[in-house]
Amino acid sequence: xxxxxxxxxxxxxxxxxxxxxxxxxxxxxxxxxxxxxxxxxxxxxxxxxxxxxxxxxxxxxxxxxxxxxxxxxxxxxxxxxxxxxxxxxxxxxxxxxxxxxxxxxxxxxxxxx
Amino acid sequence: xxxxxxxxxxxxxxxxxxxxxxxxxxxxxxxxxxxxxxxxxxxxxxxxxxxxxxxxxxxxxxxxxxxxxxxxxxxxxxxxxxxxxxxxxxxxxxxxxxxxxxxxxxxxxxxxxxx
Numbered sequence: 001x002x003x004x005x006x007x008x009x010x011x012x013x014x015x016x017x018x019x020x021x022x023x024x025x026x027x028x029x030x031x032x033x034x035x036x037x038x039x040x041x042x043x044x045x046x047x048x049x050x051x052x053x054x055x056x057x058x059x060x061x062x063x064x065x066x067x068x069x070x071x072x073x074x075x076x077x078x079x080x081x082x083x084x085x086x087x088x089x090x091x092x093x094x095x096x097x098x099x100x101x102x103x104x105x106x107x108x109x110x111x112x113x
Numbered sequence: 114x115x116x117x118x119x120x121x122x123x124x125x126x127x128x129x130x131x132x133x134x135x136x137x138x139x140x141x142x143x144x145x146x147x148x149x150x151x152x153x154x155x156x157x158x159x160x161x162x163x164x165x166x167x168x169x170x171x172x173x174x175x176x177x178x179x180x181x182x183x184x185x186x187x188x189x190x191x192x193x194x195x196x197x198x199x200x201x202x203x204x205x206x207x208x209x210x211x212x213x214x215x216x217x218x219x220x221x222x223x224x225x226x227x228x
Contacts, residue, residue, distance in 0.1 A: 009153070034216065043203065043219040044156070089155060100171075101217060105155040 002027040004092050006104030013080050014112050021107045023090035024072045030092040033066060033073045034101070038087045047088075048075070080111045114139050119204050119220035126194045126227045134189040134223050136204030144207045145187040146171075146217065147179060149200040156203065162187055194227045201225070 003026040013019050025033075031052035036044040050057045050064045050073065057064050061080075066073040077084055090104040117138045126132055136145065143164050148156040158171030162181040176198060178190045187206075191198060201224050205217040 006155075043221050045219070046216050049216065100158070100161075103156040105153060 002030060002092055002094075002100070002102040004090060004102050004104040006090050006107055008107060009105065010108045010110070012110045012112060015080060015082060017080055019077045019080055019084070019109055019111075021075045021088055021090065021109070022072060023074070023092075023104050024070075025092040025102075026071065027092070027094065028068075028071070029094040030102075032093040033064070034091050034093070035064060035075050036089045036091065036103075038089065038106075040086070044089060077109075080109075082111050082113050085109060085111045116140065117204060117206055117218050117220035119202075119223050121223060122221065123224050124226070126191075126225065128195060128227060130194050131190070131192050132194065132225075133191075134202055134204075134225075136187045136189070136206075136220055137185055138187075138204075138206040138218070139185065140206060140218065141184070142206035142208055142218070143184075145181065146205045146207075147177070147187065147189045148203045148205065149173065149198075150203060150222075151200050159189065159202075194225075196227045199225060199227045 006023045034049035037047045038044040048059050048062050050066050061078045063076045087106045087108050089106050091101045093101040120135045146161045147159040157173050159177050160171050160179040162168045165184040168179045180188045201222050203222050204220040207217045
């Protein structure tokens with residue numbers, strides 16, 4: 001089955017700096033890679049996703065990159081703000097049939113004002 | 114739309130007791146899931162359902178049972194609770210696979226403590 005590894009487990013940055021979270025996956029059949037944000041005591045919510053037919057996707061201060069050859073993908077947050085503080089989960093899913101999503105173990109991001 | 118809801122929000126059980134967690138969604142989603150979330154371990158899939166009347170095991174199914182009698186509801190049961198089942202439980206739902214993505218919509222979670 002799929003195995004998703006996520007690093008680092010914790011990350012502290014100064015407000016205004018950039019943050020990068022990296023994930024690797026094992027199953028070459030995976031072609032959908034979502035990122036979820038979970039604020040303290042809240043539910044996980046999708047913030048951005050990328051499909052295997054593109055290498056990069058941006059949404060304001062958030063971007064994801066995907067390298068299918070190396071089987072890794074990354075989340076980039078620029079100009080971080082205190083409200084970016086949360087736990088971020090990467091995930092991988094194959095297309096077709098039942099799309100089981102495998103999650104990484106999470107990265108706790110702290111943005112220091 | 115309420116989205117995905119879960120009841121109860123909190124529960125404390127004694128070892129050996131049983132309980133059922135209820136998940137409901139009003140988005141007409143085909144797929145529903147139960148996850149548990151433990152510190153440092155991310156979200157681990159317990160059981161899932163691809164449609165009314167069908168269920169399947171996920172990554173950590175032991176000690177849990179599920180039922181999907183109605184499309185909008187997905188129940189998670191603990192027949193004999195153990196301290197190792199202390200966790201936060203999340204239900205999620207998603208669209209069918211006719212589209213190539215699989216965004217999951219999560220419920221607010223149930224915090225369960227087993228003493």
